[in-house]
Amino acid sequence: MPTFVYMTRCDGCGHCVDICPSDIMHIDKKLRRATNIEPNMCWECYSCVKACPQNAIDVRGYADFAPLGHSVRVLREEEKGTISWRIRFRDGREKNFVSPICTAKWGEKIEDLASLPVPDEEALNSQLLCYEPDVLGYAGGLRKLPGKFKQGVYY
Amino acid sequence: MRAKTVYEDCDILVVGGGMGGTGAAYESRYWGRDLKIVVAEKANIDRSGAVAQGLYAINCYMGTQWGENNPEDHVRYARNDLMGLVREDLAFDMARHVDSAVHKFEEWGLPFMRNPKTGRYQREGKWQIMIHGESYKPIVADAARKSADKIYNRIMVTHLLMDEKKPNRVGGAVGFNVRTGAFHVFRAKAVIVSAGGASHIFKPRSVGEGMGRTWYAPWSSGSAYALSIQAGAKMTQMENRIVLARFKDGYGPVGAYFLHLKTYTQNAYGKEYESNWYEDTKAMVGEYIDHHPVPTCLRNHALISEVKAGRGPIHMVTKEAFQDPHLEEVGWENFLGMTVSQAVVWASQDIDPKYINPELTTSEPYVMGSHATCSGAWCSGPEDLSPDEYQWGYNRMMTVEGLFGAGDAIGGTAHAFSSGSFTEGRLAAKAAVKYVKDLRNATMTVSDGQIDGFKKAVYKPLENYKVGRNEIVSGTVSPSYLLPIQGLQRLEKTMDEYVGGISVNYMTNDKLLARGIELLNIMEEDFEHLGAEDLHQLQRAWELKHRLLASQSVAQHTLYREETRWPGYYYRGDHMKLDDENWHCLTLSRRDPETGDWAMEKAPVYHIVD
Numbered sequence: 001m002p003t004f005v006y007m008t009r010c011d012g013c014g015h016c017v018d019i020c021p022s023d024i025m026h027i028d029k030k031l032r033r034a035t036n037i038e039p040n041m042c043w044e045c046y047s048c049v050k051a052c053p054q055n056a057i058d059v060r061g062y063a064d065f066a067p068l069g070h071s072v073r074v075l076r077e078e079e080k081g082t083i084s085w086r087i088r089f090r091d092g093r094e095k096n097f098v099s100p101i102c103t104a105k106w107g108e109k110i111e112d113l114a115s116l117p118v119p120d121e122e123a124l125n126s127q128l129l130c131y132e133p134d135v136l137g138y139a140g141g142l143r144k145l146p147g148k149f150k151q152g153v154y155y
Numbered sequence: 156m157r158a159k160t161v162y163e164d165c166d167i168l169v170v171g172g173g174m175g176g177t178g179a180a181y182e183s184r185y186w187g188r189d190l191k192i193v194v195a196e197k198a199n200i201d202r203s204g205a206v207a208q209g210l211y212a213i214n215c216y217m218g219t220q221w222g223e224n225n226p227e228d229h230v231r232y233a234r235n236d237l238m239g240l241v242r243e244d245l246a247f248d249m250a251r252h253v254d255s256a257v258h259k260f261e262e263w264g265l266p267f268m269r270n271p272k273t274g275r276y277q278r279e280g281k282w283q284i285m286i287h288g289e290s291y292k293p294i295v296a297d298a299a300r301k302s303a304d305k306i307y308n309r310i311m312v313t314h315l316l317m318d319e320k321k322p323n324r325v326g327g328a329v330g331f332n333v334r335t336g337a338f339h340v341f342r343a344k345a346v347i348v349s350a351g352g353a354s355h356i357f358k359p360r361s362v363g364e365g366m367g368r369t370w371y372a373p374w375s376s377g378s379a380y381a382l383s384i385q386a387g388a389k390m391t392q393m394e395n396r397i398v399l400a401r402f403k404d405g406y407g408p409v410g411a412y413f414l415h416l417k418t419y420t421q422n423a424y425g426k427e428y429e430s431n432w433y434e435d436t437k438a439m440v441g442e443y444i445d446h447h448p449v450p451t452c453l454r455n456h457a458l459i460s461e462v463k464a465g466r467g468p469i470h471m472v473t474k475e476a477f478q479d480p481h482l483e484e485v486g487w488e489n490f491l492g493m494t495v496s497q498a499v500v501w502a503s504q505d506i507d508p509k510y511i512n513p514e515l516t517t518s519e520p521y522v523m524g525s526h527a528t529c530s531g532a533w534c535s536g537p538e539d540l541s542p543d544e545y546q547w548g549y550n551r552m553m554t555v556e557g558l559f560g561a562g563d564a565i566g567g568t569a570h571a572f573s574s575g576s577f578t579e580g581r582l583a584a585k586a587a588v589k590y591v592k593d594l595r596n597a598t599m600t601v602s603d604g605q606i607d608g609f610k611k612a613v614y615k616p617l618e619n620y621k622v623g624r625n626e627i628v629s630g631t632v633s634p635s636y637l638l639p640i641q642g643l644q645r646l647e648k649t650m651d652e653y654v655g656g657i658s659v660n661y662m663t664n665d666k667l668l669a670r671g672i673e674l675l676n677i678m679e680e681d682f683e684h685l686g687a688e689d690l691h692q693l694q695r696a697w698e699l700k701h702r703l704l705a706s707q708s709v710a711q712h713t714l715y716r717e718e719t720r721w722p723g724y725y726y727r728g729d730h731m732k733l734d735d736e737n738w739h740c741l742t743l744s745r746r747d748p749e750t751g752d753w754a755m756e757k758a759p760v761y762h763i764v765d
Binding site: 002020072085087104107108110111119138 | 181182184185186188198199201202203204207208219220225226227247251252254255258259262263264265266287289290294297298301302309333361362363364365366367368369372373374404484487488491492495496498499500501502503504505507537538539540578581582585588589592691694763765
């Protein structure tokens with residue numbers, strides 16, 4: 001289901017160009033609006049659809065296996081921390097779903113590692129990663145190998 | 156093209172900002188406070204890599220804090236699924252750390268589902284936990300952004316640089332900015348390759364507009380392998396491509412359906428079919444068919460065999476589970492959170508799984524290192540538990556000094572998935588920090604000559620097009636250049652027909668492989684004549700070159716392993732049985748960067764007891 005852009009809604013802001021993982025959303029130089037330049041390299045990941053402030057981008061299922069008349073629309077609201085979907089079948093039936101996307105304020109809970117005390121040489125030479133072993137959630141430190149490795153045994 | 160050159164000197168360069176790369180950026184900062192850490196990403200780290208679209212489950216979580224699983228259990232599970240062959244040291248190492256990554260994700264705001272009775276993470280299966288992961292990638296991207304000194308988006312990294320003072324030591328990487336066209340030179344003491352595995356090396360089932368709807372992302376261009384191979388790194392298990400049984404056309408995932416919704420499969424006539432193929436499979440692989448859970452490839456084998464026997468299509472029986480409104484919601488949200496297109500396919504074809512049992516099919520093969528497969532670079536294991544043959548100094552360092560890997564780049568670590576890839580990035584990063592500190596004041600030499608050579612090569616497709624385009628009136632047919640899409644389709648057709656793709660039911664043999672390798676070698680010559688009209692096409696040209704190198708490696712490995720180890724992934728028609736006597740081992744390859752010749756060897760498998 002490659003993406004396409006509605007002419008009357010797109011204002012050429014370029015958010016979709018900035019986010020597309022496949023580099024296929026580009027600004028048409030003459031029309032100064034976004035367009036999908038390579039539909040057969042579209043994964044239908046909806047990154048551009050979610051990023052568009054004008055709701056100007058939609059998806060039409062791949063021509064080679066998706067009959068016309070369907071729609072899957074999405075509204076991703078970072079402020080509310082939710083994503084809402086509306087699925088419309090070819091025969092007109094609808095299904096609606098809402099899911100949370102983040103339980104914290106964006107980026108707020110991510111620590112600034114550079115401000116933490118510098119780990120010492122011993123920690124650097126240990127097998128522990130940052131915050132371990134505490135963050136593992138159990139006592140006794142990193143799990144140890146229960147036995148020795150054996151070469152090439154058939155088991 | 157007269158592109159300007161931008162230099163960036165750093166201590167650690169992370170190539171690819173997916174799950175592995177974001178983990179690497181994060182952990183590098185913790186251990187290397189005074190080091191300069193830079194990430195180069197082909198797209199935009201907020202939505203890049205295999206998790207760009209989101210995930211509805213984290214498929215690798217031990218739950219050791221609740222006594223659910225231990226790392227050694229996961230090793231047994233991955234080993235069993237891969238028919239006995241994984242790097243158990245790397246698997247154990249990843250598994251003993253993975254829970255800490257998952258706990259951080261929750262702290263950062265990733266929404267987890269909880270079991271109302273136990274209060275623990277909601278299990279989908281023994282290893283999987285369920286999340287509302289639409290924003291999984293933007294959340295971990297924030298962690299990387301906060302940790303790295305600089306993140307370069309839209310840089311297609313094409314080659315690694317080598318130190319000219321010490322042989323076999325990495326010196327950084329080069330690439331170009333897909334937007335500005337500038338040539339970027341990253342001189343780095345250590346490089347962590349955390350780029351993607353490979354989609355689109357085998358012909359996909361959909362070849363029209365829908366060719367982008369591959370199971371693995373179309374932007375996964377095998378750069379994890381190509382960059383490492385070009386630098387002379389040894390690769391392992393590249394023959395171990397993966398084929399997925401998925402919902403038809405959308406390739407919607409089946410994990411939650413099988414494990415959580417308890418849906419099951421049947422043939423077109425409503426019959427259970429896996430038992431039909433038990434004896435046949437046992438004759439090929441022996442007692443492996445009796446293992447639990449049944450290895451992924453063997454379940455594929457039953458599905459493929461049943462369809463070949465004329466009793467397709469295979470259906471997933473959803474009608475029972477979907478009568479429960481909660482399970483119905485889980486079934487749909489599962490797609491919306493990670494494979495929206497399956498919802499689109501069903502909506503367009505009026506398939507409501509509450510009333511219709513949807514079709515399943517097997518996909519084209521993919522090469523990657525973090526799902527039920529383990530292709531990738533041959534890496535050193537952790538100091539405290541790896542046998543000598545698996546250990547040469549720094550954890551996750553390849554056979555090239557200073558070159559580390561994570562995620563798809565690492566060979567032998569199956570079933571790492573998103574959380575395990577992030578964890579591998581962290582492991583590689585800590586080791587890279589140690590490596591850089593141990594280097595102390597050692598300096599590297601990366602000459603202008605080396606840089607200029609790459610620069611010339613990088614922009615050649617633009618030049619090819621400019622010159623060749625003047626010969627013809629219009630259109631896409633030129634006698635002197637190939638467009639990237641034309642080259643891609645030739646690669647996919649060759650791999651499909653000769654190396655075991657869908658059109659031959661995953662079958663190949665020594666003769667087909669030998670011919671396939673010849674055709675790939677000719678392609679290597681022809682791809683010097685790729686023509687790129689603009690920077691977007693230049694990106695496609697380099698992705699294609701990376702895919703070709705990955706494909707050559709796959710073909711060489713497939714030829715070398717003279718057995719059918721993973722029926723359902725591929726078949727060697729000339730050796731239709733699993734052969735533990737001769738092939739209970741890992742395969743290694745090295746492509747000589749000077750001559751382009753491939754050398755193959757075996758490496759021993761070491762097992763954890765039992």
